[in-house]
Amino acid sequence: MSDTHLFWFHCGRCGSLFQSAAGDPEKRVCPHCGADPSPGIQEPAAQTFLPPAGETTQIASDSTASGSRSKRSTRKRKNRHFMLKLISGWTLALLLIFLGVRKIWPPEDPAPKDQPTFAAKTAPAPNEDEVFLLHRAGPKCSETFASFLSAGALEQRNQFVLSPVSTASRMARFYSLNPIINIEPGKLSLSGSGLVRTPLGSAFEAQWESSDGKSLDAVFREENGEWRLDWEHFVRYGDYPWSLFLAGSGPDEGEFRLLARERLAEERKEADKISLVLYAPRFGQPRDAGFQSPEFLVSRNHRDGQLLDAAFKLARDGGRVFGNTLPEINPDGMIRVRVKVRRTESEMERKFEITGVVACHWYSVNHPGLDLPVEPAALKATGN
Numbered sequence: 001m002s003d004t005h006l007f008w009f010h011c012g013r014c015g016s017l018f019q020s021a022a023g024d025p026e027k028r029v030c031p032h033c034g035a036d037p038s039p040g041i042q043e044p045a046a047q048t049f050l051p052p053a054g055e056t057t058q059i060a061s062d063s064t065a066s067g068s069r070s071k072r073s074t075r076k077r078k079n080r081h082f083m084l085k086l087i088s089g090w091t092l093a094l095l096l097i098f099l100g101v102r103k104i105w106p107p108e109d110p111a112p113k114d115q116p117t118f119a120a121k122t123a124p125a126p127n128e129d130e131v132f133l134l135h136r137a138g139p140k141c142s143e144t145f146a147s148f149l150s151a152g153a154l155e156q157r158n159q160f161v162l163s164p165v166s167t168a169s170r171m172a173r174f175y176s177l178n179p180i181i182n183i184e185p186g187k188l189s190l191s192g193s194g195l196v197r198t199p200l201g202s203a204f205e206a207q208w209e210s211s212d213g214k215s216l217d218a219v220f221r222e223e224n225g226e227w228r229l230d231w232e233h234f235v236r237y238g239d240y241p242w243s244l245f246l247a248g249s250g251p252d253e254g255e256f257r258l259l260a261r262e263r264l265a266e267e268r269k270e271a272d273k274i275s276l277v278l279y280a281p282r283f284g285q286p287r288d289a290g291f292q293s294p295e296f297l298v299s300r301n302h303r304d305g306q307l308l309d310a311a312f313k314l315a316r317d318g319g320r321v322f323g324n325t326l327p328e329i330n331p332d333g334m335i336r337v338r339v340k341v342r343r344t345e346s347e348m349e350r351k352f353e354i355t356g357v358v359a360c361h362w363y364s365v366n367h368p369g370l371d372l373p374v375e376p377a378a379l380k381a382t383g384n
Contacts, residue, residue, distance in 0.1 A: 010184040025341035134195055137204040140227045144186040145206075148229055162223055162364060171231065177241055180282060187211040196322050198281040198365045203230070207328060215329060219363060232257070233362045237282070242280035243291040245343065248350060253342040257281065257362045259289050259334040262312050273297040274305050274312075277333075278339065286329045296354055304357040311335050311360035312369050321361045321369030336362050 060145060080133045148160040154171055156272040158164045161171075165345070193206040201221065219230040231237070239254030256278075275297055280290035298305040314337050320328060338358040344351045361369045 001138075009379075027338060075305065076120070080163065085105060133202060134193075134204070137220070137222070139229055141204050141206060141218075144220060144227050144229060145218055149183050149185045160229055162221060162228045164228075167231055170237065174237060176236065177244075178235075183210065183214070183216070188216070189235070191215075192326050194324065194326050196324050196363070198322055198363060199367045200365055203363070205324065207326060207329065215286050216284065217286065217326075217329065230364050232364045236281045236362060242278075242293075245341070246291060246293060246352075248343070248345060252344070253355065255338060255340050255358065257338055258314075259330060260308070260337045260339075261289075261331075261334045262308075263295060272301065273299050274309055276308065278337070278341075281332070287331050289331050289334065294352060296352070298354060304354065307357050307360065307368055311337070314370070315347075322363075335360060338362065 084269050090315045093323055111172045148157055151160070152155040154168075154175060156350075158168050158171060161167050188208040189210075191209050193204065196203040196205050196219065204220045204227065206218055208218075210216070212322075216234075220227045221230060222227045222228075236257045238256035238258075240250035241255075242258065244250055245254060245256075259279040260276050261279065263277060268275055275295055277295055278293040282288045282290045287314055298308060300306060300309055311321075312335060315328070315330075315333075318328075320326070337360055339347050340358065340371040342353050342355050344353075357368065359365070359368045363369075
């Protein structure tokens with residue numbers, strides 16, 4: 001065997017394999033094409049494995065979608081932060097502008113000081129004396145009311161009412177025209193009570209429900225150390241039965257405790273006259289109305305028209321005169337009034353006019369329940 005070692009070579013030109021001895025590369029040529037071969041056996045090129053075309057598209061799509069979602073999520077977070085900052089900035093800016101405007105131009109008084117105002121007397125929180133008075137008056141007023149209802153003769157009932165001497169004649173006249181309604185105190189249950197701050201002092205008002213479905217409300221004031229019933233308020237006293245007065249019977253003029261309803265309040269709110277109808281109350285059924293009057297038109301420029309207008313607004317806002325906090329038990333949309341009404345008759349027709357609004361409540365207190373004008377004006381209201 002020859003000592004010459006042979007090696008395999010690969011021709012870079014024609015791709016042939018041949019053997020040759022190691023040594024000078026210039027003497028090592030391909031026997032087939034004469035080109036200089038590359039040393040050793042050329043390793044095959046590394047193969048790159050690619051997925052099928054469909055899978056390639058899916059992977060690229062998933063990768064793109066994932067990147068897009070990430071970008072959108074980042075964008076949304078940035079947008080939310082931006083909007084929060086923008087809203088907070090605008091809110092702060094508007095607040096500063098508002099405070100600056102209020103400081104430079106303070107709000108004007110909506111009503112000139114020389115004009116009359118009609119405002120409800122809102123009740124402040126009861127103080128310790130009033131709380132004590134409420135607890136002290138309650139049992140005594142209940143005892144007075146039970147004694148009044150249990151008494152038979154008018155002379156006996158008269159001793160439990162306010163101003164019994166001056167009230168006696170009115171009681172006799174009233175019961176000569178109206179029936180005496182007997183109520184058993186044992187069938188009544190108290191449903192509410194509270195204090196009413198009147199110009200004559202604090203009064204105690206209570207509401208009862210009877211087992212036969214009647215509802216009663218009564219007011220008591222302290223007089224000569226005793227708590228007495230406001231009888232005129234309790235019976236809804238009037239100089240004559242309202243139904244008979246409307247029918248043409250009795251005196252031509254009288255004072256009445258009635259319910260008032262404003263007609264077409266929304267449609268006529270810009271009109272110069274307020275339209276209202278008066279109803280008789282129904283004893284024991286305060287949420288129902290009795291006999292109805294013709295329409296009354298009252299000028300809003302006069303004292304009584306302004307007073308009625310304010311009273312209806314107070315009722316719509318859920319308030320009551322003298323800051324009373326007990327629930328209202330009138331029919332919906334109606335207020336309590338004490339009015340003077342005149343009746344005139346001719347051969348052709350019968351007319352009614354309101355000659356004065358005494359009060360927008362039924363208490364025996366000569367105060368309308370709302371603030372009065374400085375100089376009350378006369379009222380002329382026509383009915384048809």
